[in-house]
Amino acid sequence: MSLNDNWTSQAQHELDKIEIPQNALNQAVMQGARKAKQRRTTLRVAWPTLVAAALIFLFVTSIRVSPAFASAVSQLPGMERIVEYVQGEDDRGLLSAIQNDYYQALGISQEVNYKTLTIDGVIPDEQGMVVFYTIESAEGVEFRGESHKIFANEMNIPSSYNYNNPDAQKQGRFEDTVHFHYENPVDVTTRNYTFEVQLKDAKETTFSIDFELPNPMKPSKVYTLNQDVEIDGNTLHFKEAIVSPRKIGITISYDAENPDTIYNIEKMELRDQKGEVWGTIQNGVTGTFNEDNTEITYYYQSSYFDEPEQLNLFIDRVQALPKGEDYLLVNFIERKVLYAPPYADLKVTVTGDNSLTLNMQQVNDSFSHGTLWTAHTETQEKVFLASEGFSTHNGRHHVEAQYEIDTFLGDTKIEFNAYPHYLDGSAEIQIIQ
Amino acid sequence: MDAELVERAKIRDEVAFLTLIQTVQNDLYRTAFAFLQNEHDALEAVQEVTVRVYQQLPKLRQPAYAKTWMIRIMINYCHDQFKRKRQILPLFNAVERGQTSAAEFPFFELIQTLPIDRQRLLYYRYYIQASIEEIAAIETLPIGTVKSRIHKSLELLRKKSNNQGGDRDVFERQLDFTSSARTGQD
Structure with missing residues (x-):
């Protein structure tokens, strides 16, 4: 065998011999992109991300702040508002972070298009960050769907986030708070960040502010649990608990042999040796699934700074449907419902070529969830939920949903994300002993 | 890009x-x-x-x-x-590769006799036509190291290519044997 000494032309000559099946290749790329998006969306928010403000206040039992602490913080400029906010969120973990001087004041501003954004301060940890900021503007600022981003060392940190914005349009001076929840944790030594906000005004004003944390982050504490709990014939495996300054994440998996498909756990509380209670996160990312949906992590208010000697997790109201009865079968074209679970007085109506409504008994007033999930066509093609709205009224839960395809041919099987039907029983396990 | x-x-x-x-x-x-x-x-x-x-x-x-x-x-x-x-399927795979690729992709076949990291360097350089700077950045290697590794790899390939036909190594002989055995059965 003799080789051309011009390596590049030899290589190119070899590549030219490879024919490209263009259609199949396009399809492979599209399928890959879809799969990627799907793996990403499996990091779904298990509980409602943005519960309407009115609803949140139903849960609020205001945190007590000692008068001494209240007067101490009011000496610091801007702190009153931050304490007020944390009290409003009813997050004792965040309040405790502030009381323990973990809130990092920044006061860094940037002016763009005659609007000024100031980062008042942050509460950071390896899994995410809370950013408190203020915008001052002579003109009105449109608030619908502006975007927030966070970068570490100039690299975007993929994250989900939630923010408040009580009014869609504001003028003058106003304050907001955004919670970032990172898909993957950052290194505990990360000090340099960039916070970016893009407003939906005519000029799409974008603020981008670099900042360095004044103090180092505190590392998360990891507790390995590896405990199995049985409720109503189903095994729940508690894997680990990660306690960070902002929240506690507890990772659970469900045994594949379980007779029921488990959806959400409506009542979860952490209690210390004195009976003090840390609840779940009420507003924001309250749970995430891992890539292949085999594990779920629930988030609680943090006990990081309180350092309880003992911490127990109490769970109740575990949503579940028996396997084999855990789906909807509909035909969108014929507007027919072929199967619906016989629980909670569920009524299903197919309203269009890709849309349907559900009406069911709410059962517990803690049931407030996006109810539907992915669908499969007869040919096993996966179809994603395009949008879903839900409301509760007079003890009934009402859902309107649309799927991401124009027309479904044949029967379509739809999975649930939540269902107001519960396992019989509750459980308690030790997290810290 | x-x-x-x-x-x-x-x-x-x-x-x-x-x-x-x-x-x-x-x-x-x-x-x-x-x-x-x-x-x-x-x-x-x-x-x-x-x-x-x-x-x-x-x-x-x-x-x-x-x-x-x-x-x-x-x-x-x-x-x-x-x-x-x-x-x-170690044998089957080796046979398949021997049968289909050697004639059509002689340079690539030679590259595949190198360690994996060297394969990448040569592939980027000659098949993708990436610059030395780019290869150094992607592989996080100093530029000088990339240059010398590519140079040494090519030297080695030149020798291998010249020796082929006369001085085959054991692997290639085995490969040849299994190919003809399969042909005989067919």
């Missing part, structure tokens, strides 16, 4: 991501085919690498080198596939 497009894809702009993949899909496919030697596996590789690129994109430091970076992900995927297949 359009740096702005890469930046947009990095922050999960789906249109930008798709456009980015489409600009390199032919290179990704050819790379996969060169290593895996059949259309089915190559298409599957492109699909899986699309997912991996999406997941790893936020970690990409130099957007200008996105193409070579994606080729690296592809080559690593192909090598993983080899490892798996070898565990299951």
